[in-house]
Amino acid sequence: MNEWINELSDLSASNEAVVLVTVAGIRGSAPREVGAKMIVTASETIGTIGGGQLEYQVTRIACELLDAEEKPALRKFSLGSSMGQCCGGVVDILFEPLASGLPAWVNDLRALHGQREPAVLATALQDDYAKVVITASNVFCENPERLTDRVLADARFGIEARRVTHRTDDWLLELIVGSNLNIAVFGAGHVGSAVVRTLSTLDCNIRWIDSRRNVFRQAPNNVRTIETP
Numbered sequence: 001m002n003e004w005i006n007e008l009s010d011l012s013a014s015n016e017a018v019v020l021v022t023v024a025g026i027r028g029s030a031p032r033e034v035g036a037k038m039i040v041t042a043s044e045t046i047g048t049i050g051g052g053q054l055e056y057q058v059t060r061i062a063c064e065l066l067d068a069e070e071k072p073a074l075r076k077f078s079l080g081s082s083m084g085q086c087c088g089g090v091v092d093i094l095f096e097p098l099a100s101g102l103p104a105w106v107n108d109l110r111a112l113h114g115q116r117e118p119a120v121l122a123t124a125l126q127d128d129y130a131k132v133v134i135t136a137s138n139v140f141c142e143n144p145e146r147l148t149d150r151v152l153a154d155a156r157f158g159i160e161a162r163r164v165t166h167r168t169d170d171w172l173l174e175l176i177v178g179s180n181l182n183i184a185v186f187g188a189g190h191v192g193s194a195v196v197r198t199l200s201t202l203d204c205n206i207r208w209i210d211s212r213r214n215v216f217r218q219a220p221n222n223v224r225t226i227e228t229p
Contacts, residue, residue, distance in 0.1 A: 002113055002177075003047075003203055004037045005109055005110050005113050005176070007039055007047075008039055008098070008106055011039065011041065012101060012106060015101055016041055016042075017042065017066045017097070017099040018041050018099070019039075019040045019062035019063075019065050019095055019097050019098070020037065020094075021058055021059075021062055021095060022035065022094040022096070023035060023036040023037075023049055023093060024074060024093065024094040024167075025092030025172075026089055026090070026091055027090040028079075028089025028090060029079070029088055030050070031050025031051065031054065032048070032049050033164075033165070034165045034167075035172075035174050036048070036050070037049070038059075040062035040063060045059055054079060054091065057077065058095075061075070061095065062095060066097070066099070069099075070097050072094065072095060072097065074094050074095075074125050075092070075093050076090060076092055077090070077092075078090050079091065092125075094123065104140070105121070105131040105133055105140065108133045109121060112133065112135065114220070114222050116178030117135055117178075118159045118175070118177045118178070119133055119134060119176045120133075120134045120135075120156075120158055120173050120174065120175055120176065121133055121173075122151060122171050122173050122174075123171065123174075124171055125167075125170050125171065125172055126170040128146070130142075130143060132146070134152065134155040136156060139152070148169065150169060151168055151171050154168045154173065158173055158175055159175065162177070163175060181202070181204040181205065182204070182206075182207070183199055183205070183206045184207045184209060185199070185206060185207070185208050188208060188212070188225075192210070196220075200220035200223055205224075206220075206222060206223040206224065208223050208224065208225050210225075210226075211228060212227070213227055
């Protein structure tokens with residue numbers, strides 16, 4: 001689902017250089033859908049954009065960007081005989097080097113995802129790079145003037161209609177929603193606390209229930225505490 005948000009947040013917060021790779025467009029047949037992501041670090045890759053020669057070439061390019069002061073870039077890859085893949089389409093790949101700590105948009109997205117508030121991550125693919133996090137009522141952006149009324153309206157329609165990742169006016173709009181996995185944990189003692197602490201690392205919604213008053217001291221973002229007899 002959206003596990004890449006926590007992965008990217010943890011890596012960026014620890015000041016580890018990473019490149020976020022995203023399938024930003026497809027024409028014809030391709031191994032993964034628009035919005036598929038892979039995180040590349042100096043020591044590992046997290047996630048996949050479909051494997052094969054495409055992923056090999058993309059990983060190689062991403063590794064070259066790890067130590068460079070590079071701006072995000074959109075590159076086109078033609079599949080088929082030239083790359084030895086049975087898919088014959090064309091794939092647009094967005095490379096986003098993140099080497100200077102935790103970007104504001106990652107922090108905003110993680111908070112919203114933890115609260116299970118649906119949002120759209122909007123990325124400008126042409127001209128000056130921009131990232132905007134859009135909810136039904138708010139816009140989180142360092143330079144909101146880049147965002148057009150058309151893109152904003154389309155993003156909010158996408159939240160309401162649960163629209164899949166797509167392109168609008170050279171913007172990539174990715175719907176970020178909370179998990180449909182719901183878990184109830186009864187009891188906030190030592191065992192219950194340990195169980196909730198472990199489960200909260202998953203992409204899930206947790207209701208933590210106890211009859212005692214003031215028993216809940218601190219809970220992760222995806223945990224709702226309930227005091228009830």
